[in-house]
Amino acid sequence: MPLLTRLGRTALDALRGTGALGLVVGRTVLALPKLERRELGRALVQFGYGSLPLALATAALAGIIVVLQSGIYVQRFGARAFLGWAAGYGVLWEFGPLLLGLIMSARLGARNAAELALMQVGGQIEGLRGIGLDPFAILVAPRVVAMEVSMLALSGVTFAVAILFESVAALLALGLPVRVFFGTFSQLLGPLDLLGGVVKTGIFGLAIALLSTTVGLSARGGAHAVGQAAANAVVRSCAAIFVLDFALTSLLAGWMG
Amino acid sequence: MSGVLSFFGAPVVMLARTVRASTRDGVPWRESLAQLHELGGRSVWLVMSGMAFFGAVLVTIANSQARRFVGNVAVLGPAYFELLIRELGPAVSALLTASRAGAAHAAELSTMSVNEQVEALEMSAGDPYADLVAPRVIAGVLGVPLLCTLGTIAATLSAAAVAQFAFGVDGRAFMDPRYVDGWDLLAAFLKAAGCGLYIPLAAAVAGLKARGGAEAVGEATTDGVVAASLGCLLIDLAVSLAFQLLRL
Numbered sequence: 403m404p405l406l407t408r409l410g411r412t413a414l415d416a417l418r419g420t421g422a423l424g425l426v427v428g429r430t431v432l433a434l435p436k437l438e439r440r441e442l443g444r445a446l447v448q449f450g451y452g453s454l455p456l457a458l459a460t461a462a463l464a465g466i467i468v469v470l471q472s473g474i475y476v477q478r479f480g481a482r483a484f485l486g487w488a489a490g491y492g493v494l495w496e497f498g499p500l501l502l503g504l505i506m507s508a509r510l511g512a513r514n515a516a517e518l519a520l521m522q523v524g525g526q527i528e529g530l531r532g533i534g535l536d537p538f539a540i541l542v543a544p545r546v547v548a549m550e551v552s553m554l555a556l557s558g559v560t561f562a563v564a565i566l567f568e569s570v571a572a573l574l575a576l577g578l579p580v581r582v583f584f585g586t587f588s589q590l591l592g593p594l595d596l597l598g599g600v601v602k603t604g605i606f607g608l609a610i611a612l613l614s615t616t617v618g619l620s621a622r623g624g625a626h627a628v629g630q631a632a633a634n635a636v637v638r639s640c641a642a643i644f645v646l647d648f649a650l651t652s653l654l655a656g657w658m659g
Numbered sequence: 660m661s662g663v664l665s666f667f668g669a670p671v672v673m674l675a676r677t678v679r680a681s682t683r684d685g686v687p688w689r690e691s692l693a694q695l696h697e698l699g700g701r702s703v704w705l706v707m708s709g710m711a712f713f714g715a716v717l718v719t720i721a722n723s724q725a726r727r728f729v730g731n732v733a734v735l736g737p738a739y740f741e742l743l744i745r746e747l748g749p750a751v752s753a754l755l756t757a758s759r760a761g762a763a764h765a766a767e768l769s770t771m772s773v774n775e776q777v778e779a780l781e782m783s784a785g786d787p788y789a790d791l792v793a794p795r796v797i798a799g800v801l802g803v804p805l806l807c808t809l810g811t812i813a814a815t816l817s818a819a820a821v822a823q824f825a826f827g828v829d830g831r832a833f834m835d836p837r838y839v840d841g842w843d844l845l846a847a848f849l850k851a852a853g854c855g856l857y858i859p860l861a862a863a864v865a866g867l868k869a870r871g872g873a874e875a876v877g878e879a880t881t882d883g884v885v886a887a888s889l890g891c892l893l894i895d896l897a898v899s900l901a902f903q904l905l906r907l
Binding site for chain 2: 456459460463464466467470471473488491492495496501504505507508509512513515516517519520575626628629630631632633636637640641644645647648651652655
C-alpha cells in the first residue's frame with residue numbers, strides 16, 4: 403500500500419500546513435494592535451531599503467526583457483507604435499508583479515523563515531513565551547506589516563524604473579522614439595491598469611510573509627531544520643505566487659473587463 | 660563594485676576549479692545520477708504545476724489585450740506560442756528551478772561546511788569540487804533543459820485548454836506553431852543550458868563559504884537563491900539581446 407500511504411501522508415501534511423497557516427494568520431491579526439514598534443522599524447529598513455538594489459536590478463532586467471519579447475511580435479504585425487502600450491501592459495500586469503514576487507520570495511521569504519526557524523530551534527521563542535511575552539506581537543506581526551508595506555512601496559518604484567528602461571530599450575533596440583513610446587503608453591493605459599499591478603504585488607507580499615513565517619515557526623529539529631525551512635519557504639511562496647497570479651489575473655481581468 | 664565583481668567572478672572561478680578537479684580526479688557518475696534524480700524528480704511537480712498556471716495566465720492576458728486591440732484572440736495565438744517557446748518557457752521554468760534547486764543545494768552544502776564535513780572530506784583525500792560540485796553541475800546542465808521542456812509542454816497544454824474552454828477559441832488554432840523555427844529552439848536551449856550551468860555554481864559559491872552556526876546556513880541559502888534567480892534573469896537577457904542584435 404505504498405501509494406495509499408503516500409496519498410494519506412500528503413493529505414495529512416496539506417491539512418497540517420493549512421491549519422498552521424490559519425493559526426498564524428489568526429494570532430497575527432490578534433497581535434496587530436500591540437505590535438512592537440522598534441522591531442517594525444528595523445524590519446522596514448531591512449526588508450524595504452535593503453531590497454532596493456535587488457528590486458531595481460530586477461526591474462531594469464524585466465523592462466528590457468519585456469521590450470525584447472514584445473518587440474518580436476509587435477514588429478511582426480507592423481504595429482510598432484503600439485509597443486508602448488503592449489510593453490507597459492506586460493510589465494504592469496504580468497512581469498513586474500511576478501518577477502518582483504519571485505525575487506522577493508527568494509530574498510525576504512528565505513531570510514524570514516531562516517531567522518524564525520533559528521529562534522524556534524534554539525528555544526528562544528519558548529523563552530519569550532516563558533517570560534510572558536507574545537512572540538506574535540514581537541516577532542511575527544512586525545515582519546508581516548513591514549513586508550506588506552515594503553512590497554507596496556517597492557512595486558511603485560520598480561514599475562517606474564522598469565517602464566523607464568523599457569522606453570530606453572525600445573529606442574536602442576527597435577529605434578522607437580521615446581515620445582511615441584510614452585504617447586501610446588499614456589493614451590491606452592488608465593490608472594486602473596497601474597492599480598492592478600500594485601494590488602497583485604501587495605497580495606504576493608502578504609502570501610510570502612505569512613507562508614515564510616508559518617514555515618519558520620513550524621521548524622523542529624537541529625541545524626538541518628533551519629536550512630530546510632529556508633528552502634521550503636522559497637518553494638511554497640513560489641507555488642503560491644503562481645496560483646495567486648492565475649486567480650488574480652482572471653479575477654481582475656474579468657472585473658475590469 | 661567589489662560586490663558586482665564577486666557576483667560575476669566567483670561562479671567563474673568555481674567553474675574553473677570544478678573542471679580542473681574533475682579532469683584530475685574523474686567525475687563520480689553514480690553521484691551525478693543521484694543528483695539528477697534529486698534536482699529533476701523533486702522540482703518536476705513544482706515546475707509543471709507552476710508553468711501550467713502561467714500558461715493559463717498568458718491566455719487570459721492575451722484575451723484582454725486582444726479585446727482592446729485586434730478583436731479576435733486567435734490572431735495573437737501564434738505570436739504568443741513563439742513567445743512561450745523562445746522566451747517565457749525557459750525563463751520562468753529556470754526561475755522556478757533556481758528557487759527549488761538553488762535553495763536545496765545551498766542549504767545542503769552550507770550545512771556540510773558548517774559541520775566541517777567538507778574539511779573531513781579533504782582530510783580523507785577527497786576533493787570537494789570533484790565530489791560535491793561537479794555532480795551537481797552535471798545534473799543541472801542535463802536536468803534544467805529537460806525541466807524547461809516539460810514546463811513549456813505543461814504551459815502549452817493548459818493554455819490550449821483554457822483558450823478552448825474559457826474563451827471559446829479553438830485551442831489548437833491558438834497554440835499554432837506557425838512562427839516557431841530552429842532559431843527559436845536554439846535560443847530556448849541556450850537559455851536553459853546556461854541557467855542549468857549557473858544555478859549549481861551560484862548555490863555552491865554561497866554554500867561552501869558559509870562559516871559559523873545555523874545562522875550561516877540560513878544566510879547562505881538566501882544568498883544562493885538570490886544569486887541563482889538574478890543570474891538566470893541575466894542569462895536570459897544576454898541570450899535575448901545577442902539574438903536580437905544578430906537579427907536571428
